[in-house]
Amino acid sequence: MIDKYVIEEIDRGIKETWENEIVNDYYNGYLLKEDSLKCSLYFHLRTKLKKLLKENNLRIYPEYYFSDLRYFADIAIVQIDTTIDKSYLRDKIVDVIAVMELKYDGGNSIGTENAIKNDILKIKNYIQTGQLLCQYYFAVIYETECISLNWLDKRSTNNWAQGYVTELNAGSLDGDMWFEVNPYNGMNG
Structure with missing residues (x-):
């Protein structure tokens, strides 16, 4: 079981990444579609959370498959137990900390x-x-005029x-692109 402090730090890192690095990547032309958003989130989260990930045996995986639910998560942050004597890395995963679902559309x-x-x-x-x-993050960049994000x-x-x-939203309001974080998880709001 992962410490609540670690979960809160991951939550803070995800929210800060959305509000800072993803906004910058968007305005600098690094995000084209959902896969580039996924790559950007992966890169920035690994960079920002590097020490925390290492200290707690955490890993970030894109397209993580939950066989019991028959779903792929766009990004999952999981904990592994390196002492488990198994051949396959998948068998060493002991906990899921966060799941991210992403959408990017115009x-x-x-x-x-x-x-x-x-x-x-x-x-x-x-x-x-x-x-x-675990914690769930629903990240949407919707390049369309919206009433609400x-x-x-x-x-x-x-x-x-x-x-x-937590919703990580971006969309056009009155002709301007806006990015916001709407947390319903009670952390780092």
Whole structure:
């Protein structure tokens, strides 16, 4: 079991990365689609959290597969036990600390919104099955004019998302691109 302080430091690192490095990468033309967002988050989180990751046997993996749930997480932060005598690294993973689902789109079609909403349902399923009790980060860059940057409604944020989910949002409001963090997890708000 990982110490709460470590979880809070990871949470702080993810939120700061979104508000600083991801914003800079976006405005400097380093982010084109979801995969470049994933690469950027991976790079910046490994850099920012390097010491914490090493001290706590934590690893960051893209496209991490949860076989029991039959889902791929875009990014997962996991803890490994290096003393386990197994051939496969996957068998040394003892805890999941954080899961990130990412979306990056410039379209405003119903299909785009449905893909985003499907990731919300994926996170909801992770939480409601109780098989994966960790922190969840839903990161969306939506290059379309928005009324609001939030994707979760009050019913979600007051129920299943409370204590677990943080939205990392970006979208256009009145013609300007905005980035924000909406934490429902009670940490580093």
